[in-house]
Amino acid sequence: MKKAVLFFLLSIFALCEISAQITVSGTVSDEQGIPIPAANIVEKGTTNGVVADFDGNFSIEIPEGTTLIFSSIGYGTVEKAVNGQTTLNVTMAEEASQLDEVVVVGYGTQKAVNLTGSVETVKAEEIAKQPVAQASQALAGLVPGLTATQSSGQPGSDGAAIRIRGVGTLGSGAKNNPLILVDGIPDDINGLDPSDIESISVLKDASASAIYGSRAANGVILITTKRGKEGKISTSYNTYVGVQSIAQNLKFADALGYMEAFNSAEPGAFSDDVLNQYRSGNGVGSEALPDSDWVGLLFNSAAIQQYHSLSVRGGSEKLKVASSISFTDQDGNIPNFKFQRYNGRFNLDYALSKKLDLAFDLNFRREIKSQPARLNDLTRSAYRLQPLFVAFNDDGTYGSGFGGSNPVALANSTAKDETVSNYFRALAKVTYRPFNNFSIAATYAPQFFDRDQDDFRARYTYYEGSGGVAQSTVGGGISESSLFKETFTTFQDNFNAVANWGKEFGDHNISVLGGYEFLKFNSEIWSASRRGFVLDEFRGLDNGLPDTQLNSGNSTLNGLESLFGRINYTYKNKYLFEANVRRDASSRFAEGYRSATFPSFSVGWVVSEEKFLQDNETINFLKFRASWGQLGNQFIFAANRTDNNGDVIQGSDGSAVAQEVNFPYTSLFGLGNANAVIGGTPVVGGAQSVLANSQLQWETGETQNVAMDAKFFNSKLSFTGEYYVRKTKDILLGVTIPTSVGLEAPVQNAGEVWNTGYDISIGWNDMIGEDFRYGINLNYSGFDNEIKDLGGLDQLPPGNTINRVGEEIGSIYGLKVDGLYQESDFDVDGNLNSSLPSPGFGAIQAGDLKYADISGPDGVPDGAITNDDRTIIGSDITTQNWGLELFSAYKGFDLSVSLLGAGGRDVVLQGDAGWAFFNAGKIQEWQTDYWTPTNTGAAYPRLTPGSSHSNWRVNETWMHDASYVRLRNITLGYKIPRDLLDKFSISAARIYLSGQNLATWDNMPEGIDPLTPQFSSGAFYPVTKVFTMGLNVTF
Structure with missing residues (x-):
């Protein structure tokens, strides 16, 4: 009987405790009314807490009559007593000593207001709002001085190549990739789960990067992953x-366009009968007319x-x-x-x-x-x-x-x-x-x-x-x-x-x-x-x-x-x-x-x-x-x-x-690169x-x-x-060393x-x-x-x-062009007019590219088109x-x-x-504006088949x-x-x-x-x- 009474009293006490719980909801914002995402809301004296969402909204269950503590980096802490109200909107003010956020720098953190080097930050929400398979793609266009260029859609290789402030070095195989550290350790940004990223700091100048020394010649990207916070356990599920x-x-x-164009390169390659069959449309796409x-x-x-x-x-x-x-x-x-x-x-x-x-x-x-x-x-x-x-x-x-x-x-x-x-x-x-x-x-x-x-x-x-x-x-x-x-x-x-x-x-x-x-x-x-x-x-x-x-x-x-x-x-x-x-x-x-x-x-x-x-x-x-x-x-x-x-x-x-x-x-001495057969037996050399x-x-x-x-x-x-x-x-x-040396060239x-x-x-x-x-x-x-x-x-x-x-x-090195040769540039026998530079890359005719004679062996025009006429014509750098x-x-x-x-x-x-038609290939639509006797103002030269041509x-x-x-x-x-x-x-x-x-x-x-x-x-x-x-x- 005593146990039953005790159980009843405990049940009543528990129900009273439960009935005293209330749910408080609201929004956390700054003095301009802009919501503060990820603000911490904690019941004072406990570990019961929540984190405001991206729009500053929160909801927390607490006992009535307690106090909530609101905190966020860069803002003064606010305490609010809850006396029965279920809606609580809070305004947080920037602290004079925290005018800006704390950012991750080399081997530590600093207040952004105190930074003297060139450091840019990317917040987690900027990454999260872009559903991408490779995290590097999300950096594109976010940071001045940083380029994230996606050049392929191939799954697994569709990340973005990252560069900070251009190209700084050269040479065969030279790389201009920045150092990427995840929680202080070198890693591949494209191997990360984007949802794990808390923040990204981009160190652009030597002052910000020098503490990483020889690894930081092309800048540094510091990625910090999310860590646990004091308060209520929060579970998140993201999917797309x-x-x-x-x-x-x-x-x-x-097929019809291909054949008509190819006939311009090789007249008569396809007969009118074949062309007319395709023009009719009947049976096109079959084995007979593929x-x-x-x-x-x-x-x-x-x-x-x-x-x-x-x-x-x-x-x-x-x-x-x-x-x-x-x-x-x-x-x-x-x-x-x-x-x-x-x-x-x-x-x-x-x-x-x-x-x-x-x-x-x-x-x-x-x-x-x-x-x-x-x-x-x-x-x-x-x-x-x-x-x-x-x-x-x-x-x-x-x-x-x-x-x-x-x-x-x-x-x-x-x-x-x-x-x-x-x-x-x-x-x-x-x-x-x-x-x-x-x-x-x-x-x-x-x-x-x-x-x-x-x-x-x-x-x-x-x-x-x-x-x-x-x-x-x-x-x-x-x-x-x-x-x-x-x-x-x-x-x-x-x-x-x-x-x-x-x-x-x-x-x-x-x-x-x-x-x-x-x-x-x-x-x-x-x-x-x-x-x-x-x-x-x-x-x-x-x-x-x-x-x-x-x-x-x-x-x-x-x-x-x-x-x-x-x-x-x-x-x-x-x-x-x-x-x-x-x-x-x-x-x-x-x-x-x-x-x-x-x-x-x-x-x-x-x-x-x-x-x-x-x-x-x-x-x-x-x-x-x-x-x-x-x-x-x-x-x-x-x-x-x-x-x-x-x-x-x-x-x-x-x-x-x-x-x-x-x-x-x-x-370097390599084994296996000088093998020989001695006495009929293979010997590793x-x-x-x-x-x-x-x-x-x-x-x-x-x-x-x-x-x-x-x-x-x-x-x-x-x-x-x-x-x-x-x-x-x-x-x-x-x-460069003479090929007769027979060895790879040294680096200097x-x-x-x-x-x-x-x-x-x-x-x-x-x-x-x-x-x-x-x-x-x-x-x-x-x-x-x-x-x-x-x-x-x-x-x-x-x-x-x-x-x-x-x-x-890596300047683009090639020939300047003075237009296209026209029929008037040749005499009745097909010889090039003597007033024009002699071609040096094979026979030419009307419709071919007319290269400019701008130099010769002595650096001055010599009346002949050769490799000496090559010059810088463009840039390979963005x-x-x-x-x-x-x-x-x-x-x-x-x-x-x-x-x-x-x-x-x-x-x-x-x-x-x-x-067009290179190595027995085909022709793209943009290449169809080619020179013919009736289209002398074409954008491109006459069509030619094969694998080499002066054009x-x-x-x-x-x-x-x-x-x-x-x-x-x-x-x-x-x-x-x-x-x-x-x-x-x-x-x-x-x-x-x-x-x-x-x-x-x-x-x-x-x-x-x-x-x-x-x-x-x-x-x-x-x-x-x-x-x-x-x-x-x-x-």
Whole structure:
């Protein structure tokens, strides 16, 4: 009986407690009424808390009569007592000491107001509002001075190539990629789950980057992932489903157009009877009258992609956890093409005591990329095969294409090239604070990566006409199947220890940082292959013929050891000074040249803190800053890596992957490169493979930067303007040696390049009434690039581009054109008039290009057209970039529009991409404006078949302005009302529609994307446009 009474009393007590709980909802905004996203709302004295959504809305369940604490970076903390009300709207004011956000910098954080270097930030919501498979794509157009160029739509290689402030170095395989660090450790931005990103900091000048020394020559991108926060556990689910299609592709003439044009090149090649049959339209597209659209048949009209991400964040005062898993699935627009990525992340922070903190992170990803074997051969064939070759017979079987080469049959066959990659990283960090204002942290993060490729070239079946005999091939006249396997593994050790001390003395604030870092990188690669598989279903190497086996492999390593430090000093929050220094020792250089020191200095003046501006109602913030610094470069690259087809390997950003050189200071001896047969027995031999340069030293970069930051009209208008000079000296460059030496050329310090430019960003954010808010943000950057020195040479040996002192890197080098030869330029016997320069590239006739005679062996016109007449005709560098972001929100709706543009770059279309009928190819629609006796004012020369002709040289005719404006993204979202969500215990939910790469306006010929690499062989995958529908839910 007593137990029953006690249970009853406890039940009554519990019901009373439950009845005292209330739900409080509202909006957190600043003094201008603009919502504050991600504000923290916590019940005082407990860990019960929530985070406001993107529009500042929140809902929290608390006992009646308690107090809520509202906090957000850059705003003063607000406490509000809850006395029965269920709606609570809170206004937060900027603190005088926190006029701007805290941003991530090298090995720490700083208030943005105190920054003296060039640092730009991108917030998580700017990344999250763009549903992209590769995180790099979302950076396009967001940061002045940073370009993120997507040049391919190939799943798994459709990321954007990132550059910061132009091109600073040159040479074979030279890379201008910035250093990308994720939570302080080198990583690939395209391997990240975009939903895991908390913030991105872009360090653009040497002052901001110098603390990273030799790794920061091309700028630094610091990515911080989301970590747990004190308060209630929050669960988020993000998903989208999209449909992607080719944004634009080469457009070719149909069979009739092809034949009519070809008759102009070779009169009588196709009879009038054949042409009339096609003109009638009867039976066109059959075996008898084929009209194959190879590009349309290879590239599907649409492909599906999807993304799912589940994350959990929260914790107590001592323990905070953030974890996430995600899955990305992307089909290709070519059959049997698929890319999948699995991501997992676990971040833990534990306050072991008041003086000791622990952090432990785990991160893994698995990528599976499956595509038809010989992908580049597929696209080459589709862009080259004439419409007169049969893709499908009348009975639906695969036709013979060209000599059995049918890219449609190959794409749909069982021939498959599959690559599986695994990445794992662990991170352990210990932070100890032995006394006030001082801390020391040690971080160790091992990384492991492996990539396994299985490229099986299976046979496919085609028929020589309906009912014909089945024939098997793998394409290219090869009848036997083959398997190529490659395994690539890397292991990297990352360790750093950083000590921080800081103290405020009245009006003086000083902080000091010092640290040590060690990096070690090991890699190994091996490959094996066999041919002659009897059964394609059994795809192990042991099923191929033993006497066809091949194998190879190599391994390499490099290391970097560093000391670094930083001093920050602030006086009265208005006079700023910062100094950085780093000393690096690299295994890539010989003793005596192994170490180098990279310093930087910067100053700032916060003018708005001066008395004469403190009461100014127009200027809310004004700061001037200047910096100088030096950076280094230890990376030396050989030629671009190629696969077993001989094609250049593409990275996740679509750019070529170059082979690093790790021991350029010593003569390399290779085993297996001098094999011989002695006494009838094969013997492995070795020989020197490269000349050494024991005096090779660091490539260095020096940057000066001056800037102004300002905010006006209650911070509604913001402006940043920067001017910089970037000098890259002692460039690591391969020199030319006689081929008779028989060795690879050594690398030496033999170049200097200057970039001079400016970055501008301007933004306006405001509200109209209480419900409508909008923002406009524009950024623009431009630079000039000039080669100042090439080791005493005037220029390097030219090809289609040239590196010459006084000009920019990789200037397009070709012939100027004075129009087209007309019939009046020849006498009755077909001889060229003597008043015109003699042609030097073969016989010419009316309709051919008329090259300008501008030089000769002595540098003056000599009356003959030769290679001496080549000159710089264009630029291969994009020197101007801009981005425009438009944003608006009304009640539950939000709309964002992103545009970007670029200028200054030219593109030469050659080979399959530019020359009609080249190598037995076909003709694009834009090429049909060719010279004929009745079309003498044509844009292009007369048509000629074959593989070589005087018209087919790099010249002004085939060069086009690659400037463009692209509608990068449009997203329309709607927040589901809270009263509806409360019924399902959902904190926030948003649905949206989005479009990527929807339109491009440019000066290129129709069908050609200005950002797609125009490989002369036609091996490229066009950029895609994507329409997606998504959902974001928080519980």
